[in-house]
Amino acid sequence: MxxxxxxxxxxxxxxxxxxxxxxxxxxxxxxxxxxxxxxxxxxxxxxxxxxxxxxxxxxxxxxxxxxxxxxxxxxxxxxxxxxxxxxxxxxxxVSPMHGLSRLMKAIEDRTLALIILTLISPLLLVLAIGVKMSSPGPIFFRQKRMGWNGRNFTILKFRSMPVDVESKTGAVWAKAGEKRSTRFGGFLRRTSLDELPQFINVLRGDMSIVGPRPERPVFVDQFKDEIPGYMQKHMVKAGITGWAQVNGWRGSTDLTKRIEHDLYYIEHWSIWFDLKIIFLTILKGFVHKHAY
The missing domain is CATH 3.40.50 (Rossmann fold)
Structure with a gap:
């Protein structure tokens, strides 16, 4: 330094x-x-x-x-x-990801992501075929999101909407009742199965398994002046699941509450806290009323 x-x-x-x-x-x-x-x-x-x-x-x-x-x-x-x-x-x-903590988090992420991807590989193949048959276009949906230290990365999801669905509307905040998804894509989003390719992001080092959910830069620019402490969530890697999500704060729920939970996670981070969140994610399931 x-x-x-x-x-x-x-x-x-x-x-x-x-x-x-x-x-x-x-x-x-x-x-x-x-x-x-x-x-x-x-x-x-x-x-x-x-x-x-x-x-x-x-x-x-x-x-x-x-x-x-x-x-x-x-x-x-x-x-x-x-x-x-x-x-x-x-x-x-101050970010908790320094020195030994950063190394431990990296080992946790890469090890668990490799194990999980190996176990769910048959499911990934079935879902990939479903996406390909549901509508023309690529299997994966790629989108810029903001992650650790405010740097952008390309997030991976199974494509759940027709290609170029936002070409006329621009960036749209997902909300209940929208009709943009394909029939199979709607199933993927309601069950959160469209998020599974993000374990590849974890292996790449773009994301963690547990952390605040990443947002699109256009919405970050909007929220950073509206929500107190919003940018502090980028002091750790973005996650597939997080403390806010297992407590029900996802989708179009109260952003202030979501950030409060994200900051609580950052302030109290530990390997055991990560494992608790992973266990709660599995226990509560992937289907949620705010997943759309």
């Missing part, structure tokens, strides 16, 4: 020979220009309005943000404290 600069409310001091600059507008652009991995704020705890201003300026970013106040002798329970280069920092917005 190479520090480019640090932000302070007056810019009068250096830390470990790293230049400290005064916070000004458009610092988020500066961070993107340097392709920074982290932003450290050197601010007293009584500078809440300025901290809120910085967080607002970075609301569309998935960058790790840390606060560097005087924490010696102080115990904080709302946010964990990290010691970097001997400097205690308060984690304001």
């Amino acid at each position: 190479i520090a480019v600069a640090m932000l302070d409310h007056d810019g009068r001091r250096d830390i470990h020979n790293v230049r400290v600059v005064e916070y000004k507008a458009r610092t988020e652009r500066l961070a993107r220009r340097f392709d920074a991995d982290e932003v450290w704020l050197c601010l007293p705890l009584d500078q809440q309005p300025l901290i809120d201003r910085v967080l607002w300026d970075f609301r569309h970013s998935t960058i790790t943000m840390r606060l560097v106040p005087n924490l010696h002798g102080m115990r904080l329970i709302q946010h964990p404290v990290t010691d970097i280069l001997g400097v205690p920092m308060l984690n304001l917005s």
